[in-house]
Amino acid sequence: MAHFETLTDFIRQTDAQFRIFDMGRCISKLSPDSFRQMEMGHVPYPKPFLHQAWVAVLMWNPKRAEENVVWFLKLPLDEQGFLVQAARDDFLNRLLQNLSNSMGKAPLDQPADATEYRDALKDNPFSFTPDQEKMAAFHATATLTTRQPASSFYDTARSYFHGKSDLSDWNTLGYQGIADYVIRCQGESGKVSNEEKLASIFNQLPDTPLEAAATFIEHIQPATALTQSILLKLNTVVSEEQVSANQIGALLRAVSQCPETDEKIAALTAVLNSGYGTEAEVIAALASRCWASLQYPELLKLFLEKLAINQTGQECFNRVMADLMFIPTLRALTLQQFRSPERSEELSQAIGGMFGDGFL
Known part of the structure; x- marks a missing residue:
């Protein structure tokens, strides 16, 4: 079996594109080089939560970006915030063993389609499943990252927050649609952005859609107008x-x-x-x-x-x-x-x- 010192090294030998995200307190990007330094124990994990590093690894084939693979990992940290090396090694060994079993004789150090790794964390004690809210936010982040369409609930949410329906008519909103709308406040271009509309309507929202939108805003970095609306x-x-x-x-x-x-x-x-x-x-x-x-x-x-x-x-x-x-x-x-x-x-x-x- 091929040997890899870090998860980052393993992913880089595939033909997949990938992004790494911190999933602890909020969803935020981690650069591959920085994460590798954390894996090697050279620097502490930047945002520990409940004494663990909560990580999502998103992988996709550029030719089939819709067929992405996501691994959700929770890795223990020592008292100084560094990854526990024995746990990291155990995780990698389990991962590589699962892949070896599922791929048969295919060498793990050869390029492979990212979708072949979909079940690589089966029965792995270092995997976790995010709660509904965090999963919705991550799904919205993943589709935006891979330049895929938002969910089927997005258009309804966009129409609502853009003031095209009565604000009391929020029962038709899907939770995933609100997540898509808020996450897509970032990196937008066009005449009227989601963030501008959300900022203008934020203080008029009924309690339920207000609270839903607010909990997803924690995963973006609000600009001035939205910041002022939240503070108000x-x-x-x-x-x-x-x-x-x-x-x-x-x-x-x-x-x-x-x-x-x-x-x-x-x-x-x-x-x-x-x-x-x-x-x-x-x-x-x-x-x-x-x-x-x-x-x-x-x-x-x-x-x-x-x-x-x-x-x-x-x-x-x-x-x-x-x-x-x-x-x-x-x-x-x-x-x-x-x-x-x-x-x-x-x-x-x-x-x-x-x-x-x-x-x-």
Whole structure:
């Protein structure tokens, strides 16, 4: 059996085109060279989530791009965020063994059609299946990447968000169609883009399509107009305190990929200072999606204080901190806050409870 040191090396010997995506906190591209460095253990994984690297590998034959192959992988990381080399080797061995069995005597180091690898992760403990929402977002990303048509639900969604049907008539929208519409806000050309239309209509949307669109926006990088619309909506509903914590969480996910501006930090601060600040859904959205903003010391300080008195209790504090302190920059900043003589008694007790439970 042919030997390959990394998954990247193996894919490169095929005749397939491929892209690698991080699937942890949001869907984002990973360059093959950077991923290979991570596989080799030369650099830590950039966006760890729940102590693992969540990865999607998209492969396709340029002549038959519609017949693509996707591998969803979750690979364990060590305490410093590096891929566990023994797990990487185990994964590769299982992958190559499956391919060897399915391809018979065909040499694995010869070019092959990407579709021959469709079942290569069968019974592989390092594979996973994304939830419905993440799968819809990835399918939209994959068709855009391979320049394939969007799903059959796309036209209905586009008509709705472009204001060509009554906004109350959202029951006809397909979840995949909303994903396609939002993901195709990126890299568009033409007279009127999806993103411009979405920005103009965002604050008029009923709760259900608003929350659906918001959760898919976390997978793109909103431009100025859409960023301003999201921030306006977030500030408005927070000040009114008349919507569900789920909607606040969805809007936080939407704002997570917006540029790190003073206006954004002010909006996140307002959320934490509101009645939503201790809600589990809001805490989870801030920690898992807006973690980059938590690198601002004052925001992190406020977040930790609210986390200490969250409505779910010590277990929520432990889980959130175990994840956040796995991110190198946040670990250092968090430890500074833990040592601060200005921390509250509630935060001191939560920290003591965390260490007492053996989480760190």
